[in-house]
Amino acid sequence: FVKLQGEAELTGGVDPSGKTTLVGVYEVESGSYEMTVSVLKRKFDIQKGSTITWTGEPTTANLDITAVYKTEAAPIDLVEQQISGEQASTLNQFKQKIPFNTLLKMKGELLKPVITFDITTDEKNNAVSSNVTDIVDQKLSQLRTQESEMNKQVFALLLLNRFVGENPFQSGAGTSGEMLARQSVSKILSQQLNNLASDLIKGVDLNFDLESSEDYSTGNKNTRTDLNVGLSKKLLNDRLKVSVGSNFALEGEARQNESTTNIAGDVTVDYSLSRDGRYMLRAYRKNEYQVALQGQIVETGVGFIITLDYDKFREIFQKSKNNRQKEQKKNKQNQVVEFK
Known part of the structure; x- marks a missing residue:
């Protein structure tokens, strides 16, 4: 399920042969993409500034859309090789959950989009030790050169809300039995x-x-x-x-x-x-x-x-008036019943 809000100046037309053309750029202000697979439900927020560009054929529009799924996870399984041999107090810093952004990027043609994934640390990590964020960012930069490894960690965040290590059946993130x-x-x-x-x-x-x-x-x-x-x-x-x-x-x-x-x-x-x-x-x-x-x-x-509930914008101003009319009509009906 995709929901978009934005602005565009589009020019469309139909030539004598019946060919339809559409030219312009749709800029996204806000939106969301809801992914549902069986019992798994995840909501991605589409970033402001994403665009859909038409240059002629309506079905060959070019996409440049980035959607974000925010979650908190302990990075210890992600950087286990980088911090092996460290003291217990240092390892515990990586067991604390910190915010991450899982990015879904769609580029290319509308009907044949190229979908890629990425993971970034969130801006809220200012309260986290700089040593932790530096090591995590270095590991994420390394994963960007290995698409299969990046996708593995992305789907681990989406499915399990945690990273997976070399041994997927063993986790140091502290979520014990x-x-x-x-x-x-x-x-x-x-x-x-x-x-x-x-x-x-x-x-x-x-x-x-x-x-x-x-x-x-x-x-x-x-x-x-x-x-x-x-x-x-x-x-x-x-x-x-x-x-x-x-x-x-x-x-x-x-x-x-x-x-x-x-x-x-x-x-x-x-x-x-x-x-x-x-x-x-x-x-x-x-x-x-x-x-x-x-x-x-x-x-x-x-x-x-x-608190407003409406289907059309004009109903925002008509709602109270309609409610008063319904109450007046109901009161008249009650009066008629009592009179009989």
């Missing part, structure tokens, strides 16, 4: 907690999310288990919604400057300015830990939200 079991149990416990909480307090919605992970940001392995608790309550005929939530560390050492005792870390207040929920005012306070800054960040703000 114990961690897989812990993550599975965490999901089951979260579901059971939510089922129990659904009828625990009438009129109040409770939500639990138990999450287990392995953190290598300090250079040492730190197994963490966190419990996210959320509570929300609707007031004033459901016009006002108050949500309070926080994260509690159940297992693992606290990270540097991390607060673990804040009961109401996140607070959100939503007020519907209209009965249909079309216009909403939101005030929030968000408390979260930033790995890059190694500290707790508190963010507060106010937002104005407009």
Whole structure:
């Protein structure tokens, strides 16, 4: 499934013989490509600046499109040969997951595109040790000269969200059988907690999310288990919604400057300015830990939200009017029934 948004100035025509021509460049502003294979679903975001160029025959347009799939993976399996023999503290730095971009590039004719792949480190890696990014970038540059090896790592990221080493059945990325079991149990416990909480307090919605992970940001392995608790309550005929939530560390050492005792870390207040929920005012306070800054960040703000559902642009302005007409018609019908 491909979705594109962009601009173009195209010139088309049909000559006396019936031949159709099309000339111009379509420049992509935004878009996405959704790949679905069995249960596997991956979404690529098409980069701004990608183009489709027509020079005559409509079916022979030239493509220059780049789509990006973002994921986080531990690079240790990718660079295992480059860091063999290093100390455990150095190896642990490569077990920490960092952002990667998987690039899908389409070039050539529209009906016969040439598809190639690439992998780059993400700009968000500024918080990662320069030694780690330098070694990873060197390895990726080497893979660009070996198409088969690059494709192997690309499909490993798409299928497994991790790299594969020389032995594909062995991984040093830290995703052990114990961690897989812990993550599975965490999901089951979260579901059971939510089922129990659904009828625990009438009129109040409770939500639990138990999450287990392995953190290598300090250079040492730190197994963490966190419990996210959320509570929300609707007031004033459901016009006002108050949500309070926080994260509690159940297992693992606290990270540097991390607060673990804040009961109401996140607070959100939503007020519907209209009965249909079309216009909403939101005030929030968000408390979260930033790995890059190694500290707790508190963010507060106010937002104005407009929710629209339309098929044609003009319906944006007609929606409220149509709803009022429907309500007036319904009220008249009710009055007739009561009169009879």
